[in-house]
Amino acid sequence: MQQQQSITKLVHDARAPLNQISMQAELIKMMVEQNAPLDKIQQTAAKIIQNCQKCSEELSKISEQARK
Amino acid sequence: MLKVLIVDDDSEFADISSQILEFIGHDTYIANSVADAKQWLSVETFDHIFLDFMLPDGSGLHVIEHANQLDKKPRITLITGHPLIKSIIADLSIPDIGYITKPVERADFEAVLSQNKSAKKTTVTKTKQQEFSQHFDCLIGESPAMQSLYKMIEQVAKTNANVMLMGESGVGKEVVAQAIHNASNLDKPLVATNCGALSKDLIGSELFGHEKGAFTGAVASKKGVFEQANDSTLFLDEVTEMPIDMQPNLLRVLENKTVVPLGSTKQVKVNCRVISATNRSIEDIASNNILREDIYFRLAVFPIEIPQLRQRKDDIPLLVNYFLMQMNQESQQNISINQQQLDKLQSYDWPGNVRELRHVIHRAFIMADTDSQEIVLPERLHSPFSTQKNTTLSHGLTAGQTIEDVEKELIKVTLEEVDGNKTLAAEMLGISTKTLYNRLNAYEN
Numbered sequence: 001m002q003q004q005q006s007i008t009k010l011v012h013d014a015r016a017p018l019n020q021i022s023m024q025a026e027l028i029k030m031m032v033e034q035n036a037p038l039d040k041i042q043q044t045a046a047k048i049i050q051n052c053q054k055c056s057e058e059l060s061k062i063s064e065q066a067r068k
Numbered sequence: 069m070l071k072v073l074i075v076d077d078d079s080e081f082a083d084i085s086s087q088i089l090e091f092i093g094h095d096t097y098i099a100n101s102v103a104d105a106k107q108w109l110s111v112e113t114f115d116h117i118f119l120d121f122m123l124p125d126g127s128g129l130h131v132i133e134h135a136n137q138l139d140k141k142p143r144i145t146l147i148t149g150h151p152l153i154k155s156i157i158a159d160l161s162i163p164d165i166g167y168i169t170k171p172v173e174r175a176d177f178e179a180v181l182s183q184n185k186s187a188k189k190t191t192v193t194k195t196k197q198q199e200f201s202q203h204f205d206c207l208i209g210e211s212p213a214m215q216s217l218y219k220m221i222e223q224v225a226k227t228n229a230n231v232m233l234m235g236e237s238g239v240g241k242e243v244v245a246q247a248i249h250n251a252s253n254l255d256k257p258l259v260a261t262n263c264g265a266l267s268k269d270l271i272g273s274e275l276f277g278h279e280k281g282a283f284t285g286a287v288a289s290k291k292g293v294f295e296q297a298n299d300s301t302l303f304l305d306e307v308t309e310m311p312i313d314m315q316p317n318l319l320r321v322l323e324n325k326t327v328v329p330l331g332s333t334k335q336v337k338v339n340c341r342v343i344s345a346t347n348r349s350i351e352d353i354a355s356n357n358i359l360r361e362d363i364y365f366r367l368a369v370f371p372i373e374i375p376q377l378r379q380r381k382d383d384i385p386l387l388v389n390y391f392l393m394q395m396n397q398e399s400q401q402n403i404s405i406n407q408q409q410l411d412k413l414q415s416y417d418w419p420g421n422v423r424e425l426r427h428v429i430h431r432a433f434i435m436a437d438t439d440s441q442e443i444v445l446p447e448r449l450h451s452p453f454s455t456q457k458n459t460t461l462s463h464g465l466t467a468g469q470t471i472e473d474v475e476k477e478l479i480k481v482t483l484e485e486v487d488g489n490k491t492l493a494a495e496m497l498g499i500s501t502k503t504l505y506n507r508l509n510a511y512e513n
Contacts, residue, residue: 019170
């Protein structure tokens with residue numbers, strides 16, 4: 001039971017950066033459509049990379065938890 | 069463009085949402101807590117709130133509760149991080165609240181806000197309609213003058229006394245008659261006729277009815293308005309314009325409560341309250357033999373003086389917004405008025421009363437600026453019936469003045485009124501331009 005709760009919490013924590021990635025990708029699409037400045041697009045792409053790393057870390061935690 | 073508030077403690081989510089919303093053309097603000105949200109709501113008016121349910125200093129419900137107390141309630145969409153939370157919140161059945169789940173895509177925002185736009189057209193007008201309390205289902209106004217009118221209507225509605233409505237042209241005499249009828253809780257509709265619009269030959273037939281063949285053209289029998297209004301209310305507008313020789317017939321009906329249709333010998337019992345109306349003053353009625361004294365006392369058992377619009381200028385914003393709401397509804401538009409324009413309307417004396425106000429608003433609505441979505445008032449409010457002009461003249465008159473002096477003064481005042489335009493002044497004075505020039509030359513000499 002405790003195991004399941006821990007995993008649920010970890011999944012929730014992994015979902016947050018995943019949500020940001022999705023929305024940031026959406027934002028980049030819109031920026032490109034509207035010829036937004038290149039540096040803004042690059043900043044948003046950098047955030048996607050950060051969130052991918054966060055997400056990866058959270059997935060590793062889930063994996064560790066599942067092994068326990 | 070909508071004004072949108074995003075309330076979420078996840079500042080990164082709020083920031084991306086804000087950017088997406090700005091890209092699709094909306095004005096966005098961010099709050100990270102209940103306190104922040106309340107602060108924004110106290111200084112700005114929002115069309116929509118995207119709201120996180122769990123906030124560091126309370127729940128999204130606190131924001132909903134606060135927003136529902138505002139004059140202009142924003143539409144609210146709760147944002148949840150998990151589909152399960154969405155269904156739990158949906159089970160709470162909070163009225164008029166939408167739900168979306170993270171991650172929110174551009175299409176999700178657009179779908180929610182387009183609902184908001186289409187709902188805006190209907191719900192705002194509905195809400196606005198609810199804002200106008202119509203007394204007796206037809207009267208608008210909360211000024212002290214109107215409150216005392218409502219009190220009189222309430223009192224007289226309990227009786228079957230005849231009522232005479234007095235007031236300037238355009239004050240809404242027919243609407244007040246309808247209000248009395250509505251307050252009387254009668255099943256049958258009010259029957260109205262305008263005594264001033266009937267020819268001398270037809271007035272008897274209109275009021276009392278006629279039998280078939282009673283006169284040339286009477287191809288069928290017809291019930292008069294008294295008979296039509298049996299067990300209901302009869303509204304006789306412009307009763308003082310009824311020819312004096314027809315008035316004895318009216319007196320007979322009022323006294324005996326029976327009518328004899330033209331060409332008939334049979335008396336028909338009638339039972340109705342008569343509400344009559346005139347724009348003449350009691351002094352005028354009495355001194356100029358306009359209405360027979362006996363008829364006056366029969367009709368004016370309960371006289372009511374309807375206030376002029378200039379006596380209840382506080383009601384002007386309410387009336388203007390009501391007219392605009394009606395016009396917007398009819399033409400599916402969202403035209404409004406600003407405070408400066410309202411001030412201008414309130415500073416005018418409205419000699420034509422509510423009818424003139426409605427006319428001015430209608431014109432301004434047609435002329436409305438499509439960019440600002442606001443009405444466009446004429447630069448100068450003016451009516452040939454304006455009392456301001458009459459006051460100027462009557463103050464200028466003194467007993468013993470020569471006709472020439474009065475005429476000179478009249479021409480001077482008229483020219484001032486039309487900014488020196490001689491053609492217009494001559495037209496207003498009812499003389500030719502040539503005559504006006506001759507007069508002006510004579511004064512110079």
